[in-house]
Amino acid sequence: MIRSILTTTAVLAMLASPAVARSGETLDVAAQFEIQGPEPSTSGYIFTRMGISETLVNAEADGRLIPGLASDWKVAEDGLSWTFTLQDGVRFHDGTAMTADAVVNALEIARGKPGPLANLPITGIAAGDGEIVVTLSEPLAALPAFLAEFRSQILAPASYGPDGAGVAIIGTGPYRITAMEPPLSLDATAYPAYWGPETQIKDVSYSGVSRVETRALMAESGEAEFVFGLDPASVSRLGMLDSVEVLSVAVPRTLLIKVNAGHPFLSQPEARRALSLAIDREGIARAVLRYPQGATQLFPPSVAGWHDDALPPLGHDVEEARALLKGLGWLQGSDGILTRDGERFALTLTTYPDRPELPLVAAVLEQQFRQIGVELTINTTNSSEIPAGHQNGTLELGLVARNFSLIPDPIGTVLSDYVGNGDWGAMNWHNEEFATLVGGIARGEGDDADRAEAAAILQDELPIIPIAWYQQTLAVSDKVEGATIDPFERSFGLQDMRWAE
Known part of the structure; x- marks a missing residue:
């Protein structure tokens, strides 16, 4: 069940309170999704969208698959095994190296939970020297695409309890979590040892706000710079403001x-x-x-x-x-x-x-x-x-x-x-x-x-x-530049944004 539904007043008070006050350099994201906890199988889409965790494979806006934590991949002639070569020098947010064993551990745990990996004809996942090998009982041409789905995110071994349940989100992304209070909020900061391009905005936050009217008010008042999930009435109103840009894409x-x-x-x-x-x-x-x-x-x-x-x-x-x-x-x-x-x-x-x-x-x-x-x-x-x-x-x-x-x-x-x-x-x-x-x-x-x-x-x-x-429609403050909408809803694209001059 939804544990709480914030009123407009409550949300604004929460954001203004000393416990969760944001500096002027924090990019605040508001969306309708609750954080159920540090469990990738249920709330993993929030962590990938916020740039905290990553998958082996990524996707361009046109659907073309591109490297993620795997630099490349290949399939055997019989279609029954796939080899994924891992990126060099990747470290989890706890400082440990992303090894082939760690990747296998994350994928095996994902296979044991509800989600797309559980129903695939996978017979085994083995760690090699800087690579992993996935074997199948029958060919599966779309396997790389399955490994781009949020429940296939790669987390450090310390992210899981003895039973495989998520206890922390220790990812590899451009941002690492500094505070999280399910079901409503998390704070994150740029990870200095990130293996990919450096982020332009250092600090970001996420607020799960169930009421669309409240989210729209946060965009209108400037309490959030990136507001996701708007209704038609809010889109019309926000579209008349100079301080907000409304983006929409099929x-x-x-x-x-x-x-x-x-x-x-x-x-x-x-x-x-x-x-x-x-x-x-x-x-x-x-x-x-x-x-x-x-x-x-x-x-x-x-x-x-x-x-x-x-x-x-x-x-x-x-x-x-x-x-x-x-x-x-x-x-x-x-x-x-x-x-x-x-x-x-x-x-x-x-x-x-x-x-x-x-x-x-x-x-x-x-x-x-x-x-x-x-x-x-x-x-x-x-x-x-x-x-x-x-x-x-x-x-x-x-x-x-x-x-x-x-x-x-x-x-x-x-x-x-x-x-x-x-x-x-x-x-x-x-x-x-x-x-x-x-x-x-x-x-x-x-x-x-x-x-x-x-x-x-x-x-x-x-x-x-x-x-x-x-x-999909969202509102972006004129304080930031470089915002786009990912048609596959895999990422908010925070790592590509920058403060406006």
């Missing part, structure tokens, strides 16, 4: 409805298509999200190889939706809600306020579903309730925002979400043809035609229902 993320395909009301594709047809995507995109257009398919154009321009687009047709449900035996009741065998077509849609646009969209969906006779109850709660409901089977519908490139090769997320039925993907849905196609793509045997066919299966059966393609 990212490979889709706002979608996660469907429990095992639910008796939702188990047939026709029912899921009816819900999809009830959604006015263009209206939601323009009136609520202020985006140029809604999603015509699951994968946005930025997801190279998976977006198919030839795929018939998702449509909006209330009458067709009603006809599909009538064909499934649903009849309109006296209050306009459909009934079948004495049961009302009533569902609960679970979402979360971490992304401020989600509750707004949920309210619109409630109205649009009612037009076809479906009663929707909105449950706005902590984001952890989505995976929890997936695991215990109680989730009916979940409104989420899913990034298809947290693993820079989308095959990683596709495998996890739609073959492995991962917590943020399909629920109680399986298609053998789809699984075969995706398995071939993962081994490096597939091509764009196979990706297009896989996308068409998702479009036809709708185990998830796309609504809008994402734009």
